[in-house]
Amino acid sequence: MSHHSKEIHPLLSYRHSFHAGNFADVIKHLVLVEILEYLTQKDNPFEYIDTHAGGGLFNLGSADAQKLQEHVSGIGKLSPKAFPELSRYFDVVKACNPPGAREADKLNFYPGSPSIAAYFLRTQDRAWLHELHPQDHKKLVKTMAKYKKIRVSCADGFKGLQALLPPVSRRSLVLIDPSYEIKSEYEQAIYAMIKAYKKFATGIYVLWYPVVERSRIDMLEKKLVQSGIKKIQRFELGISPDSDERGMTASGVFVINSPWTLFDRMSSLLPKLAKALGDGGEGSFKCDVISGE
Numbered sequence: 001m002s003h004h005s006k007e008i009h010p011l012l013s014y015r016h017s018f019h020a021g022n023f024a025d026v027i028k029h030l031v032l033v034e035i036l037e038y039l040t041q042k043d044n045p046f047e048y049i050d051t052h053a054g055g056g057l058f059n060l061g062s063a064d065a066q067k068l069q070e071h072v073s074g075i076g077k078l079s080p081k082a083f084p085e086l087s088r089y090f091d092v093v094k095a096c097n098p099p100g101a102r103e104a105d106k107l108n109f110y111p112g113s114p115s116i117a118a119y120f121l122r123t124q125d126r127a128w129l130h131e132l133h134p135q136d137h138k139k140l141v142k143t144m145a146k147y148k149k150i151r152v153s154c155a156d157g158f159k160g161l162q163a164l165l166p167p168v169s170r171r172s173l174v175l176i177d178p179s180y181e182i183k184s185e186y187e188q189a190i191y192a193m194i195k196a197y198k199k200f201a202t203g204i205y206v207l208w209y210p211v212v213e214r215s216r217i218d219m220l221e222k223k224l225v226q227s228g229i230k231k232i233q234r235f236e237l238g239i240s241p242d243s244d245e246r247g248m249t250a251s252g253v254f255v256i257n258s259p260w261t262l263f264d265r266m267s268s269l270l271p272k273l274a275k276a277l278g279d280g281g282e283g284s285f286k287c288d289v290i291s292g293e
C-alpha cells in the first residue's frame, strides 16, 4: 500500500481518503451491504464491529481523493442503470450525498464502512468502531456524532475486537479491514479472526485483503483451512492479472458464516463487475468455498 502522509506512527501512514471508492472498496462494501441487509431482515438486535474503521465518510472533491482519483475507476464506473441489482448499495451511497448527486452521476461523497453500517442500524442495534489514526479518529467521531448507538474508540481494533466478544446480542457482523502496511498484518489479521471465532463461533466475520503478492493470500487461505473453521467463502475481484510489481491488482474478502443467499448473489454479480471494472474490460474474479458445510 502507498504512503502519502507525514508519519505519525510507522503503522499509520496509510490514509484511506486517497483510496475511497476504488474497486477494492466496491467489492468490500457490496458484501457489507448484503450482510447488513440480511441481518436487518429479523427484528433481533445485532452488533456491528469494525476493527479498522477509517474516517467514516470521504469527500471525493478533497485534495486527497483528487490526487489519485481512484474512485473514477471504481464506483465511478458503475451506474444504477447498468447494475439494477445493486440498488441497495446505490441507495446507501446516495444517502451520503446531496439530493440529485447520483442522478447527475457526480458523487460528492463516498461512504466508509461506518457510514454504511450506520445506514442500516436500527434502535435495537449497536456498533463499535476502532480507528487508531488520531486525525481519522477525530473525523470519525464527528461523522458518527449523530448516532447514539455507535461507539467510536481510538484504540487497536485487533485488541478491541476480542474484548467485545461474545456480543451481548448474540448476533454480530465483524469487519476486519487493515491497511496491510507492514507484512506482519496479514498474520495478525488472520489470527485475530480465528481467535475471535473461537470466542464466538456463530458470528459473521469479513476479512478484507488486497492482492499485492498472491503468495500472501494463499498463506491466509491455508491458515483458514488449517484452523478447521467451517463455512468460509471467498469473493474476489481482479482488475488485472496477478503481478508482484504492479501494486494491488485484485482484492477480496473471506467471509465466515456468510448468509446463505450471499454466495448466489456474488456468483451472478462478480462476472459482471469484473467486466465493468477490469482493465480493458478484462477483469477476473473468484467466488469459492474455502471450507464447506
Ligand SMILES: C[S@@+](CC[C@H](N)C(=O)[O-])C[C@H]1O[C@@H](n2cnc3c(N)ncnc32)[C@H](O)[C@@H]1O
Binding pocket: 011, 012, 014, 015, 016, 028, 050, 051, 052, 053, 054, 055, 056, 111, 112, 113, 114, 130, 131, 132, 133, 136, 155, 156, 157, 158, 177, 178, 179
Ligand atoms: C483500509 S482503512 C479502513 C477503511 C474502512 N474500513 C472503510 O471500509 O471505509 C484502515 C484504517 O485502519 C487504521 N488502523 C491501522 N491500524 C489500526 C489498528 N491496529 N487499529 C485500528 N485502526 C487501525 C488506519 O488508520 C486506517 O484508517
